[in-house]
Amino acid sequence: MSVEKTPNLILVYDIVDDRKRTKIADVCLDYGLDRIQYSAFVGWLIPAKQQELFTKIRRILGKSPGNVQLLPICADDWKKRRVIDQPDKG
Amino acid sequence: MSVEKTPNLILVYDIVDDRKRTKIADVCLDYGLDRIQYSAFVGWLIPAKQQELFTKIRRILGKSPGNVQLLPICADDWKKRRVIDQPDKG
Numbered sequence: 001m002s003v004e005k006t007p008n009l010i011l012v013y014d015i016v017d018d019r020k021r022t023k024i025a026d027v028c029l030d031y032g033l034d035r036i037q038y039s040a041f042v043g044w045l046i047p048a049k050q051q052e053l054f055t056k057i058r059r060i061l062g063k064s065p066g067n068v069q070l071l072p073i074c075a076d077d078w079k080k081r082r083v084i085d086q087p088d089k090g
Numbered sequence: 091m092s093v094e095k096t097p098n099l100i101l102v103y104d105i106v107d108d109r110k111r112t113k114i115a116d117v118c119l120d121y122g123l124d125r126i127q128y129s130a131f132v133g134w135l136i137p138a139k140q141q142e143l144f145t146k147i148r149r150i151l152g153k154s155p156g157n158v159q160l161l162p163i164c165a166d167d168w169k170k171r172r173v174i175d176q177p178d179k180g
């Protein structure tokens with residue numbers, strides 16, 4: 001994700017199937033999203049690319065169980081986010 | 091969460107310690123948030139309550155490793171969210 005672009009979306013998922021979860025994570029990274037947590041990504045995509053990504057995720061998931069949420073985030077809301085980030089040094 | 095209130099926040103976390111993760115999930119539920127995924131909640135809270143909740147989470151987590159993100163979501167963005175919800179019938 002280019003540094004100067006303030007993220008305009010968050011994508012979070014719960015996916016049961018390991019192989020599909022990995023494939024979905026990979027496609028999120030392919031679209032330049034940043035992984036902020038194990039199952040959460042943020043990034044900046046134009047709406048058409050958001051739709052394209054979501055369609056690909058739907059195709060990968062198929063009929064398997066899972067919950068995927070892609071929420072747009074406006075710049076104001078992004079600025080007001082609250083974060084605790086204490087990496088695991090284990 | 092009262093039905094007529096459109097959610098105005100999403101809270102997602104990656105927490106290593108099981109006991110702390112459970113405590114944090116409980117406090118999110120105490121604040122009336124809805125659990126949409128294993129580590130993701132949505133709900134409606136005034137900013138002061140968002141801060142209060144986040145302070146409690148910070149206190150529970152202490153120095154332990156973890157990543158917690160609370161993002162406000164405006165009504166327009168909430169309407170534009172994309173969701174796949176295929177429950178695990180396993």
